Amino acid sequence: MSAPTTDAPILRESDANAADMATATRQTSVYVYEVPVRLWHWINAFAIMVLCITGYFIGSPPPTMEISEATYQFVFGYVRFAHFAAGWILAIGFLGRMYWAIFGNHHARQLFFIPLFNMRWWAEVWFEIKWYLFLEKEPKKYVGHNPLAQLAMFFFITLGVSFMIVTGLALYSEGLGHDSTLYALFGWVFTAVGGNSHVVHTIHHLGMWWIIIFMIIHIYVAIREDIMSRQSIVSTMISGTRTFKDDRVD
Amino acid sequence: MSQIETFYDVMRKQGITRRSFMKYCSLTASALGLGPAFVPKIAHAMETKQRTPVIWVNGLECTCCSESFIRGAHPLAKDVVLSMISLDYSHVLMAAAGHAAEAAFEEAIAEHKGNYILAVEGNPPLNEDGMFCINAGKPFVEQLRHAAEGAKAVIAWGACASYGCVQAAKPNPTQATPIHKVITDKPIIRIPGCPPIAEVMTGVITYMLTFDRLPELDRQGRPAMFYGQRIHDKCYRRPHFDAGQFVEQWDDEYARKGYCLYKVGCKGPTTYNACSTVRWNEGTSFPIQSGHGCIGCSEDGFWDQGSFYNRVTDITQFGVEANADQVGMAAAGVVGGGVAIHAAVSALKSAQKKTQTQVSENEEA
Numbered sequence: 249m250s251a252p253t254t255d256a257p258i259l260r261e262s263d264a265n266a267a268d269m270a271t272a273t274r275q276t277s278v279y280v281y282e283v284p285v286r287l288w289h290w291i292n293a294f295a296i297m298v299l300c301i302t303g304y305f306i307g308s309p310p311p312t313m314e315i316s317e318a319t320y321q322f323v324f325g326y327v328r329f330a331h332f333a334a335g336w337i338l339a340i341g342f343l344g345r346m347y348w349a350i351f352g353n354h355h356a357r358q359l360f361f362i363p364l365f366n367m368r369w370w371a372e373v374w375f376e377i378k379w380y381l382f383l384e385k386e387p388k389k390y391v392g393h394n395p396l397a398q399l400a401m402f403f404f405i406t407l408g409v410s411f412m413i414v415t416g417l418a419l420y421s422e423g424l425g426h427d428s429t430l431y432a433l434f435g436w437v438f439t440a441v442g443g444n445s446h447v448v449h450t451i452h453h454l455g456m457w458w459i460i461i462f463m464i465i466h467i468y469v470a471i472r473e474d475i476m477s478r479q480s481i482v483s484t485m486i487s488g489t490r491t492f493k494d495d496r497v498d
Numbered sequence: 499m500s501q502i503e504t505f506y507d508v509m510r511k512q513g514i515t516r517r518s519f520m521k522y523c524s525l526t527a528s529a530l531g532l533g534p535a536f537v538p539k540i541a542h543a544m545e546t547k548q549r550t551p552v553i554w555v556n557g558l559e560c561t562c563c564s565e566s567f568i569r570g571a572h573p574l575a576k577d578v579v580l581s582m583i584s585l586d587y588s589h590v591l592m593a594a595a596g597h598a599a600e601a602a603f604e605e606a607i608a609e610h611k612g613n614y615i616l617a618v619e620g621n622p623p624l625n626e627d628g629m630f631c632i633n634a635g636k637p638f639v640e641q642l643r644h645a646a647e648g649a650k651a652v653i654a655w656g657a658c659a660s661y662g663c664v665q666a667a668k669p670n671p672t673q674a675t676p677i678h679k680v681i682t683d684k685p686i687i688r689i690p691g692c693p694p695i696a697e698v699m700t701g702v703i704t705y706m707l708t709f710d711r712l713p714e715l716d717r718q719g720r721p722a723m724f725y726g727q728r729i730h731d732k733c734y735r736r737p738h739f740d741a742g743q744f745v746e747q748w749d750d751e752y753a754r755k756g757y758c759l760y761k762v763g764c765k766g767p768t769t770y771n772a773c774s775t776v777r778w779n780e781g782t783s784f785p786i787q788s789g790h791g792c793i794g795c796s797e798d799g800f801w802d803q804g805s806f807y808n809r810v811t812d813i814t815q816f817g818v819e820a821n822a823d824q825v826g827m828a829a830a831g832v833v834g835g836g837v838a839i840h841a842a843v844s845a846l847k848s849a850q851k852k853t854q855t856q857v858s859e860n861e862e863a
Contacts (some may be wrong), residue, residue, distance in 0.1 A: 252602065263814070295603035304823075307809060307810045307823065308761075308809070308810060308823070309744055309760065310743050310744060310759055311746070312742065312743050312746060312752055313741075313742055313743070314743065318737040318738050320736065321741035321742065321743070322740055322741060322742075323741060323742030324739060324740055324741065325740035325741070325742075325743035327741075327742070341784045355674055378741070380840070382843060382844075382847055402696070422728065423731075425726070425727070425731075426716055426717075426722065426726050426727075426768045427726075435717055438717070439717060439718075441796055442799060442800075443661075443718050443797070444768065444794075444798045444799055444803060445797075445799065445800035446765065446768040446794065446797065446803045446811070447803070449768060450810075450813060450822055452500065452813070453810065453826075454813075454822045454824070454825065455828065456824060457822070457823075457826025457827070457829060457830060458826075460826065460830050461829055461830050464830060464833050464834055464837055465833060465837065467659040468837045468840070468841065472844055474842075475848075476844060476848060488607065489588075495838040
């Protein structure tokens with residue numbers, strides 16, 4: 249097959265008028281996020297939403313409801329059930345995501361490491377910071393995460409979610425009892441904070457706000473980049489393909 | 499060496515019939531969570547074993563442990579255990595005073611060297627060379643080390659000896675220190691609580707004397723049979739928790755109806771103790787039953803966990819007193835505000851760029 253020639257018409261004349269043609273550019277697109285990554289992203293997002301809402305209510309329960317006798321009423325029980333169910337989905341999903349980091353494409357690995365000793369990478373982190381401080385006129389193109397995004401993902405999601413899973417399973421294991429397998433696996437969490445499980449509740453609660461702060465930044469930045477950068481962002485997590493708005497090299 | 503009596507001898511001397519003795523053995527077995535097969539084993543041990551002496555020392559404390567102990571629900575258990583203890587030296591119960599008391603202490607240590615159980619109520623303050631707690635003219639920490647040398651095992655009574663309790667609460671000016679940081683070469687069993695439940699105290703001592711070993715301990719060195727579950731796990735108000743029926747205020751209708759005290763700060767869900775099963779004062783009641791939330795007195799550092807009356811308690815690590823929600827909301831607010839400003843500036847910048855491009859295009863044209 250011959251390479252496409254650049255002077256071939258990009259759009260059908262019946263669909264696009266002269267003004268459209270003037271702004272038309274050739275697009276490159278790369279398949280970045282494979283199905284498991286996208287599936288995980290949205291399941292994870294849903295689980296985090298449920299966990300934040302129910303988690304907040306577990307700390308500050310809704311007003312007392314007297315629907316019927318306590319025997320037949322299970323309101324707070326369902327709130328906790330939803331929290332635990334979503335927590336398990338988050339935890340198992342994260343394990344699956346780790347599996348895919350090993351067996352998926354190389355973009356799937358970005359979440360799990362920081363190229364600490366790569367000076368060029370750090371230079372690009374600095375470039376991205378300047379872009380967000382309005383000191384750069386034009387952003388660079390990235391197929392995967394930009395370096396600043398990778399850094400944020402690592403601290404907020406990889407470390408943040410791991411922290412929530414570990415503390416969460418430790419708290420859950422208390423309900424199962426000291427003789428449970430889960431307590432044998434996660435009981436060390438209580439020892440690590442000095443023994444009082446109330447401390448684990450408190451730091452788990454703070455962790456929720458850590459994740460919420462991530463959500464605010466993440467959603468804002470994704471939409472902003474989708475509008476202002478030279479590549480697709482939001483649709484990439486739906487279709488898996490990254491499309492670039494221009495053909496220029498950085 | 500003088501002949502030491504068996505437990506059974508001691509009991510009979512106190513006028514206890516064999517029938518009552520057997521009752522005690524079965525009660526103890528069930529209190530310890532052992533099957534009926536253990537009743538004759540306990541009886542046999544009590545009949546044949548020489549009683550093991552217990553030396554009880556008091557450091558920085560309030561004596562609530564002793565007060566709880568002598569109010570054991572089963573009088574027989576209390577009498578037996580009390581008679582096991584070397585009453586020659588116990589600040590609360592001894593008849594002697596001054597030099598005579600100290601001489602009795604030394605005598606008990608020398609006589610039972612390597613055999614006795616050291617029961618420690620309170621803890622040693624280490625600041626200023628331990629001068630904040632003086633026993634017989636010497637810092638308590640010295641007496642504690644001395645008594646621990648010849649001990650077979652050590653019992654840490656109450657929150658003081660186990661974790662430090664109120665005298666170790668921040669900023670802990672006397673540097674009150676839980677005993678496991680001072681005694682590092684002996685097995686220590688922790689019986690936390692402020693105070694611990696009397697039946698738990700007598701039960702643990704009986705177990706140790708009968709079976710000649712420590713009961714099964716959990717991760718924190720507490721006997722699993724009494725500290726294996728949270729107050730919350732066996733709370734009789736638990737159905738109201740699951741239903742979502744809470745006391746909102748102390749004097750409201752829900753408080754009168756006996757709803758769950760979670761929202762008014764009950765620490766039952768984070769406290770390991772036997773209050774909701776064994777209860778207090780001959781099984782009469784326990785804090786939650788009398789309408790007050792658990793304050794978590796058997797947990798490490800319970801004085802430093804913020805208010806007893808809030809569920810989400812204050813944390814002071816951020817320089818101000820605020821709870822996790824206030825800290826989180828403030829941080830999220832700052833980030834949210836930053837995002838809004840950033841979005842506005844981004845929009846302005848885009849508009850500016852567009853105008854400039856149009857201007858330059860017009861100039862080119």
